Amino acid sequence: MERFGEGYLEERKLVKRWAGPVPAVVSLVFTLAIFYATWWIFQDPRGIMRMYTPYVGYMYCRWWLVMMIWMVYIFDYWPFNRKWLENTHPLVKGSVLTLISVVILLALIKGFFESFLGNFGLAYFNPEQLEKLPGVTSFFAAEYACLAILMFAAIASWLSPSWVVAMEGAPWQKLSQPARGFSILVLTFFMSTVVYFVTMHSHMGILYHPWQYFTSIAPPYWGDFADTVSGNFHISWIMCCTVVVWLVETIWERYPFCMIKNDWTRRIASFFGIILIAVAMHFFLYFAQELTWGEAIRGTRRDFAPDWRWLHVGEMAIFFLVPSLFLNFYCGNWPKKFSLPVNVAVRTVICLVGAVLLYIVYYKTSHSFLGTQKGFSHPQQFPMIPTIWLINIWLAHHWFMDNWPAWKMVPKTQDEIAQDHADMKERIADVRVTPKYVTGVGVGLAVGVAVYAVVVMMLPAMYQAIDIIPK
Secondary structure (H helix, E strand, C coil): CCCCCCCHHHHEEEEECCCCCHHHHHHHHHHHHHHHHHHHHHHCCCCCCCCCCCHHHHHHHHHHHHHHHHHHHHCCCCCCCHHHHHHCCHHHHHHHHHHHHHHHHHHHHHHHHHHHHHHHCCHHHCHHHHCCCCCCCHHHHHHHHHHHHHHHHHHHHHHHHHHHHCCCCCCCCCCCCCHHHHHHHHHHHHHHHHHHHHHCHHHHHCCCCCCCCCCCCCCCCCHHHHCCCCCHHHHHHHHHHHHHHHHHHCCCCCCCHHHCCCHHHHHHHHHHHHHHHHHHHHHHHHHHHHHHHCCCCCCCCHHHCHHHHHHHHHHHHHHHHHHHHHHHHHCCCCCCCCCHHHHHHHHHHHHHHHHHHHHHHHHHHHHHHCCCCCCCCCCCCCCHHHHHHHHHHHHHHHHHCCCCCCEEEEECCHHHHHHHHHHHHHHHHHCCCCHHHHHHHHHHHHHHHHHHHHHHHHHHHHHHHCCCCCC
């Protein structure tokens, strides 16, 4: 029976062409060059297609991410067989798979959302329908429609990989492709639809005057709690969920959930554990902004507006994801020599430092080379677009091109695959609930509380000491 790409990512061996950090540096330069060239062609307001409006560009950017997740994580590269994946040159393979992802992307956006739903279901998915409303210009019609479509993508980019990472594809994990892929796709698309309607539909209903009382909950139910009627409150925690899914899958190696022996207990704990971690991140990053800039004021705009600050939570979370994926894709998930919990802790600290540095560099320089506007809260300053665009480039490079040219792909032997599984089981087995482990957890909690207290005390002073936005 044809396996297609099932297990391809873990059963391939990427061999460095050069020793030391050279392959990682070469890959970084190579992907940054592709990033900037494609950014200039498709996104840059000074470039050719100028899709960064910002929502038009973000819509395509976000759905491209979802397309690659569907192709690799849900469908296991179906309908391409393992022989083709292993023997095709990375440039050819990358070009073919990328082209297919773009074709599916355009069919979904133009066919399903704009033409079908926009004409027969919800007018706000189609710019032409919105332009029929009094006072809605073509620019805002396009922005509103793209906003609705990308909001759906934001939810799908969390739930689609979650069912594979957390739920392990159950209960269809033993089905062959494409039956398994379509089963997971239908379920996660349905779940995304439900989450969309209870989190984002009301946001769309209050974008128009008068508010759409008969088609949406207006004002939205979260208004008093979040100090805003904007759906950015939900974008915030959903973005954090998207980030946490990939942290669990990459630098955390599914720890600590992998320690749970019972299958369904592990799956449910993983799925809802990801949400709980994301919600904690969601509230802490909002609190960090209040420490830095002062209390948000409902009714204001820009930096002090609660709706922008909720949006900025999602933006800050994405900054954390970028170094995490780089560490996993190009640095071999370094380090690996310690116990699993220590490895995870060290990687997390590295990525946290990397996120802070990237945050500072981005806001100091993005207006110069990306065509964005200077400042944190300018409507044309939308860091989730370039960061996710870069992540998309890395996903295509890592998933479709096997990190070419700095690495070459060699299929693992059955003995190597078995040894990898044995090593992982051993690393998990080494993490036992012993008196020493309990002591370590206690020390870790104490250190965590201490670090939290220090951050809370030092964050305002640290922020004032760093001139992130150049004058």
